[in-house]
Amino acid sequence: MSPDAAQRSVLRAADELFYAHGISGVVMSDIRDASGVSMRRLYGMYPSKSELVAAWLTDRHDTWMAWFAASVERHVSGGADPVLATFDAIAEWVTTPGYRGCAFINSLAETSEIDETHSTIIAAHKRDLVEHLAQLAARDHPNAPSWFPAALAVIIDGVIVQCTIFASTDPLDAARSAVHQLLETTST
Amino acid sequence: MSPDAAQRSVLRAADELFYAHGISGVVMSDIRDASGVSMRRLYGMYPSKSELVAAWLTDRHDTWMAWFAASVERHVSGGADPVLATFDAIAEWVTTPGYRGCAFINSLAETSEIDETHSTIIAAHKRDLVEHLAQLAARDHPNAPSWFPAALAVIIDGVIVQCTIFASTDPLDAARSAVHQLLETTST
């Protein structure tokens, strides 16, 4: 297996396993078994589980943001408002089989597995999301209040969490109504 | 030590340790050391760590809801709107030293430590919170839309999560502005 293929295989295995079972629910030999990369090579690539977790979070940030941006654009090009399209994207996600909430929020909750490096990646992910939401809002709602993107980010994280807890999209629908109302009463 | 005192001591230790370090970050002998209750008695009270976790979650639900209701009432009696007072209560909480987000959201993220019994307690906690928010909203905003309490619960959970991630109350302030705006444009 080429170094690149091994790298990819490990990150794919890490994503599937860490997301599904949590960090402390996955042992290094699970990663070996799922990726087909031997212990020796695994530890050659990442000198510790903690560094593998950091690489996973970084990779997941890129992947998730790209998916989210693309999904939103798809709904926008179908005629949706850019802000409300974020709810269409999240709706797709939370109804995906195997959905288990936000990997970053979940990881941060596993205190004993997380160090400052990880928290930094997690905070950067959420900062990038707020940034992206601000750009979406600016497109069609230039007069929205300055607090709007941060509030939208709060609402989206709340939706992600509550759809997990209740195993339902009801929280998403309520949140969408609220944001619809905010848009109607604040912007252009 | 009386049975009652032992019970209380164990639950207090469980709350401090599980909340601060997560479930898998606490070992049974930590509970023994913090509570002063011997292994033997501990396992006499709770036949497994999992059942101790369930007892902790149940106890925390009671404690937290009582604290939240009291804090909201205190702000209401100081003249605040019952709905906006929920943000004052949450603001108190997130600025408490040792704040680490919502114990229920955090626990659910520790997949490998959680079984269906625990998830049921967690979902019931959030359901009770929505219920309580609905009663608060009904008091001063009888004409609020039916989605309002669920949306408020989503926003509050988003605030709880993001204030943890960003170690800041900025998300709370943005969310408060959003809810203020919603109240102004939907109710009486």
Add this chain to the structure above:
DNA sequence: TTGACAAGAGAATGATCGTTCTCATATCCT
């Protein structure tokens, strides 16, 4: 006092885990 049982201290047990090591097998440079 005595005997029966509750409780404490903490060692033992068996499992799991992160990490490293051994030995055998390619692979590559010359």
Add this chain to the structure above:
DNA sequence: AGGATATGAGAACGATCATTCTCTTGTCAA
């Protein structure tokens, strides 16, 4: 070809953990 190096398979190591067991010390009813 031949020797250095990389890699795989998987056992070994040392730590940690949930849970149980032993041995000892109250404690209380008669």
